[in-house]
Amino acid sequence: MRISTIAFANLRRRKGKAFFLVSGIGIGIGTAVALLSLSVSLREEIGSQMDQFGANIVVTPHSDSLALDYGGVSVAGVSFDQHQLSNDDAAGIRRIPYRKRLSVVAPKLLGTVDVDGRRTLVAGVDFASELRLKKWWRLAGRAPESASDVLLGYDVARAASAIEPFPGTSADADKSSAHHSAASEEFRITKERVTIGSREHRIAGVIGQTGGPEDRMVFAQLSQVQDLLGRPGQLSVIEVSALCKDCPVEDIVTQIRKELPHANVSAIQQSVRARAEAVDRLSRFSLVVSAVVLAIGALMVFTTMMSAVVERTKEIGVLRAIGFRRTHIIKGLMIEVVIISAAGGIVGWLAGLLASRLALPYFTEAGAQIELRVSLAVFAIAIAMLTGIVSSVYPVIRASRLDPSEAVRYV
Amino acid sequence: MAFVAVENISKTYNDQGSRIGVPVLRDVSTEIGEGEFVCLMGPSGSGKSTLLTILGAMNHPSQGRLVIDGIDVYALSDERRADFRAQYLGFVFQQHHLMPYLNAIENVMLPLAALPLAAIEKRRRALEVLEKVGLGDKASRLPSQLSGGEQGRLAIARALVNDPPLVLADEPTGTLDTKTGDEIMRIFVELNSRGQTIFMVTHNPANAALAHRVLHIRDGELEWTSDTKEARAELRFNPTL
Numbered sequence: 001m002r003i004s005t006i007a008f009a010n011l012r013r014r015k016g017k018a019f020f021l022v023s024g025i026g027i028g029i030g031t032a033v034a035l036l037s038l039s040v041s042l043r044e045e046i047g048s049q050m051d052q053f054g055a056n057i058v059v060t061p062h063s064d065s066l067a068l069d070y071g072g073v074s075v076a077g078v079s080f081d082q083h084q085l086s087n088d089d090a091a092g093i094r095r096i097p098y099r100k101r102l103s104v105v106a107p108k109l110l111g112t113v114d115v116d117g118r119r120t121l122v123a124g125v126d127f128a129s130e131l132r133l134k135k136w137w138r139l140a141g142r143a144p145e146s147a148s149d150v151l152l153g154y155d156v157a158r159a160a161s162a163i164e165p166f167p168g169t170s171a172d173a174d175k176s177s178a179h180h181s182a183a184s185e186e187f188r189i190t191k192e193r194v195t196i197g198s199r200e201h202r203i204a205g206v207i208g209q210t211g212g213p214e215d216r217m218v219f220a221q222l223s224q225v226q227d228l229l230g231r232p233g234q235l236s237v238i239e240v241s242a243l244c245k246d247c248p249v250e251d252i253v254t255q256i257r258k259e260l261p262h263a264n265v266s267a268i269q270q271s272v273r274a275r276a277e278a279v280d281r282l283s284r285f286s287l288v289v290s291a292v293v294l295a296i297g298a299l300m301v302f303t304t305m306m307s308a309v310v311e312r313t314k315e316i317g318v319l320r321a322i323g324f325r326r327t328h329i330i331k332g333l334m335i336e337v338v339i340i341s342a343a344g345g346i347v348g349w350l351a352g353l354l355a356s357r358l359a360l361p362y363f364t365e366a367g368a369q370i371e372l373r374v375s376l377a378v379f380a381i382a383i384a385m386l387t388g389i390v391s392s393v394y395p396v397i398r399a400s401r402l403d404p405s406e407a408v409r410y411v
Numbered sequence: 412m413a414f415v416a417v418e419n420i421s422k423t424y425n426d427q428g429s430r431i432g433v434p435v436l437r438d439v440s441t442e443i444g445e446g447e448f449v450c451l452m453g454p455s456g457s458g459k460s461t462l463l464t465i466l467g468a469m470n471h472p473s474q475g476r477l478v479i480d481g482i483d484v485y486a487l488s489d490e491r492r493a494d495f496r497a498q499y500l501g502f503v504f505q506q507h508h509l510m511p512y513l514n515a516i517e518n519v520m521l522p523l524a525a526l527p528l529a530a531i532e533k534r535r536r537a538l539e540v541l542e543k544v545g546l547g548d549k550a551s552r553l554p555s556q557l558s559g560g561e562q563g564r565l566a567i568a569r570a571l572v573n574d575p576p577l578v579l580a581d582e583p584t585g586t587l588d589t590k591t592g593d594e595i596m597r598i599f600v601e602l603n604s605r606g607q608t609i610f611m612v613t614h615n616p617a618n619a620a621l622a623h624r625v626l627h628i629r630d631g632e633l634e635w636t637s638d639t640k641e642a643r644a645e646l647r648f649n650p651t652l
């Protein structure tokens with residue numbers, strides 16, 4: 001027989017009330033956990049979308065003359081500047097302290113070349129990097145393999161009569177590059193080869209219409225284009241994609257600037273930012289709702305504890321009369337409160353996790369996930385206990401102040 | 412000096428609303444010696460329970476002092492006074508005030524709950540007093556599974572478990588029929604014969620006759636004290652007891 005024995009006996013005796021309190025706190029904590037983990041998951045999803053949306057850092061040479069335009073970014077490389085970017089600069093970017101946060105470094109050389117007799121913008125690229133960066137490209141055909149393989153933009157391919165409208169299902173439409181989900185295009189490739197400059201190149205694939213600059217471009221292997229343009233080792237632009245959950249893009253930009261003092265480094269964060277703001281708003285909303293629900297839970301604990309004290313006036317008075325100190329009464333009641341609120345925290349955490357898993361598909365299409373986070377569990381239980389304890393401080397102190405002589409009177 | 416000294420105690424309850432309360436006890440003084448069995452009698456509302464709770468170190472008198480074993484009880488802090496009750500006093504209430512959700516032995520162990528004793532020692536002591544009141548075989552019963560008289564004995568066991576120098580009882584037979592009431596009184600007499608100091612409030616003259624001394628109270632004032640030696644002598648030869 002210890003003070004805790006009395007507390008446990010009381011919990012057992014008042015199962016209904018204990019259950020009511022546990023579910024009350026559980027609902028509060030569950031709401032908070034669900035909202036919090038939803039916004040955390042959405043935030044993370046946005047992070048992974050950041051690099052799906054392409055480059056968020058563009059490196060160009062310092063230049064005063066704006067010669068060509070690439071995707072809204074001016075490219076100085078085609079004119080003759082003293083500051084050129086080189087293969088070494090691309091390697092330099094991979095050496096910055098934050099290199100682990102870089103998901104793609106895509107160097108490019110741009111120039112105009114005759115393609116089947118027409119002046120066309122040609123980009124020499126590292127195909128592996130480029131295709132990772134341009135995840136929205138729908139590729140018909142294959143990803144380039146050999147050095148002489150090229151990809152044609154949609155308009156270029158049409159002008160070169162390399163494709164024709166495809167009426168039925170695309171028989172030989174791309175199957176090789178699964179990750180680009182080249183769904184059945186409305187065309188098929190009818191030509192195998194194209195002349196770029198003076199050399200014959202194999203058409204590996206055609207990029208489905210994007211409405212962007214790549215429609216009017218040809219993509220070839222970087223070293224081939226460097227040879228073709230007579231600019232070995234030179235680059236016009238380096239596109240960089242940084243993994244960006246909460247990543248300090250500005251810091252990465254600063255580090256690249258340090259590494260490449262002669263280059264122009266700028267961050268672009270467009271549409272994703274708007275979504276991030278929406279998630280920020282969701283997070284703030286979650287906090288407010290959680291606070292309100294928790295406050296209601298706290299109020300419930302308060303009233304239940306108050307009525308428990310009234311209900312137990314006699315019992316507490318008897319305990320005081322037979323020698324329990326105030327602190328013993330407080331201890332006994334607090335044991336009950338702590339057990340109930342810890343249970344509420346655990347129940348709430350589980351319920352919140354379940355609820356957020358069920359709700360997540362309604363907020364996002366992509367494969368965002370609710371992770372099991374120990375910190376969240378600890379947080380949920382701690383908040384539950386804090387709520388329980390804070391809201392029972394007054395009732396418990398009141399209980400400890402009960403006058404024993406009053407309580408043991410013949411009623 | 413007497414074991415218990417009640418020195419000029421007055422008590423006025425301050426009812427909410429009325430600023431001047433009604434005096435319930437007026438200048439009460441008395442002494443209780445060690446091993447004495449004292450009863451307090453008086454009409455309803457005369458202040459018996461009030462005096463008992465003041466003796467019980469849980470009801471602050473408006474005036475006067477209570478000294479038990481040389482300790483000025485109401486000079487102690489609230490928490491110290493709780494310790495004093497745990498150490499010096501055993502209570503038997505008219506309503507018994509047993510915890511309905513604890514079984515007999517747990518109810519008996521209640522006054523030991525906060526003490527730093529080994530669980531096994533607490534149990535041993537509780538069993539010992541349960542034996543003393545004849546409930547050794549009913550240790551695991553809930554109070555609701557005991558008869559009225561057994562509940563009364565259980566309440567006495569709880570009052571004795573901390574081995575208190577002074578036992579206070581407020582009409583311990585009030586809710587019981589004559590036969591079971593007598594049963595309870597016999598336990599008190601037996602305890603007293605082994606040296607237990609007892610102070611008891613009662614309405615019943617037959618019960619009061621078992622004490623060494625009876626205090627009579629009326630309107631908050633001690634009126635007179637009767638010696639019961641003759642009555643006790645008579646009772647000793649009463650074969651029904």
Ligand SMILES: Nc1ncnc2c1ncn2[C@@H]1O[C@H](COP(=O)(O)OP(=O)(O)OP(=O)(O)O)[C@@H](O)[C@H]1O
Nearest residue numbers: 406410424426435454455456457458459460461462
């Ligand atoms: N806590 C209190 N607040 C206000 N008045 C009280 C309080 N306790 C007792 N009284 C009053 O004090 C007077 C004496 O009460 P007390 O309980 O001491 O009487 P009693 O002699 O024990 O009566 P009974 O035989 O009915 O138990 C009564 O008038 C009662 O109403």
Ligand SMILES: [Mg+2]
Nearest residue numbers: 410459460461
């Ligand atoms: Mg009374």
